[in-house]
Amino acid sequence: MSKFILSKSTIHQHQFLIIGDDEIINKSSNLKIISKGTTNLLNIGKIKNTKLTAIYSTHDADFGTVLCGVYLEDKEKKKPKNFYYIPLNSLKHIKVDDLIKKIDNESSKTGDVKITTGKISFNALVDTGYKHHLIKNQKTQKNEWNNSFTYKVDNGIYDVYSYDFEYEGPEVENYDTMFSIKKRI
Helix, strand or coil: CCCCCEEEEEEEEECEEEEEEEEHHCHHHHHHHCCCCCHHHHHHCCCCEEEECCCCEEEHHCCCCCEEEEEHHHHHHHCEEEEEEEEHHHCCCCCCHHHHHHHHHHEEEEEEECCCCCCEEEECCCCCCCCCCCCCCCCCECCEEEEECCCCCCCCCCCEEEEEEEECCCCCCCCEEEEEEEEEE
């Protein structure tokens, strides 16, 4: 039995997400910047105490969307410490426990975020006019241009890691880009 569970799944039309403390993400001046989506990446990167992340799949690229899932350790359902944001295409090539082991051992640290309000927010960047679709019944914050996933967590520093998973396939390039968030001990 897997020790990791699918917490939330979604389809993204754009591959960028901003991660940070819920209070910072939902500050009105920051929401204005975020609402411009991928057309405003330079300014989004300037929002303090947030991290811009990416999700991508060469398999899904032809369709213009990426089917993704957020995985947590089964024992961390109430206040998770680690998050794995994975294109679901990857799981056609490797078991989730094995993939997460590779992510833990081979990923590159890209930054960190400090959580002070007890809530971490994953906010997909979606240009105005595009829709962000949920697959399962989700408890998410919704507005016209975006949906975000928010989790209750312990306050502290959360490190952000990026990982490219390469797999065999008919294409010249076969890889999925994903990221993980881990509470610093």
